[in-house]
Amino acid sequence: MKKRLFMPMNLHFFSESGDGGSGDEGQQGNLPAGSQETPPEVKEENNTGKTFSRDEVAKMIAAETNKAKAAWEKELEAKKEEAKKLAKMNAEEKLQHELEQKEAEIAELKRGQALSEMTKEASKMLTDANLPHDDDLLGLIVSDDADATKQAVAVITNFASLIKRENARQTPPNEGGQFTASKNTKETVAKLAAKNRIIK
Numbered sequence: 001m002k003k004r005l006f007m008p009m010n011l012h013f014f015s016e017s018g019d020g021g022s023g024d025e026g027q028q029g030n031l032p033a034g035s036q037e038t039p040p041e042v043k044e045e046n047n048t049g050k051t052f053s054r055d056e057v058a059k060m061i062a063a064e065t066n067k068a069k070a071a072w073e074k075e076l077e078a079k080k081e082e083a084k085k086l087a088k089m090n091a092e093e094k095l096q097h098e099l100e101q102k103e104a105e106i107a108e109l110k111r112g113q114a115l116s117e118m119t120k121e122a123s124k125m126l127t128d129a130n131l132p133h134d135d136d137l138l139g140l141i142v143s144d145d146a147d148a149t150k151q152a153v154a155v156i157t158n159f160a161s162l163i164k165r166e167n168a169r170q171t172p173p174n175e176g177g178q179f180t181a182s183k184n185t186k187e188t189v190a191k192l193a194a195k196n197r198i199i200k
Contacts, residue, residue, distance in 0.1 A: 085097070111144065114144065115142060115144065118142045118143070118144075118146065118149050119138050119142045121146075121149070122138055122141050122142050122149055122152075122153050123138060125150075125153045125157075126138075126153060126156070126157070129153075129157045129160070131156070131157065131160050137156075140152075141153055141156060
């Protein structure tokens, strides 16, 4: 099938030169009619990716299908349990159950909003302290409690300032860094300089 996609073309007929297509610069178009050769660029493209056999592809598809089916069945089972529970309840109990679900959902949304506000506040505090931060660090610092979040930011800030002070501290240079030359060294340096002089 792929071999039929690549047909020999006499490209030299379409060249810009005015020789009317005569010449040997377009060797690709001079292939015999029966031979089907793929261009080198296409051959290289076909070899770059990993090839899978039909069995491997079938196994991958089956695994993904089974995973999706298991998730769907789990969701269906949860809905069936909920339906059974609701069927056993009378109208007042159903209303009470729905109210509890809504209250739990509202509490979760409020918790998420409070966590978002705490994250913004912790980010502001770290920015004020000139400390770089990202979502991972904020995830470690931020909690539901405002005092715990402030305390965690204070610990991080103190630790960072300690590291900055430690890195800013310099050690004095060691003694013995001065150059002292002996008498023999001076003589040999003078001899080398005299020997290498251009103008004597």
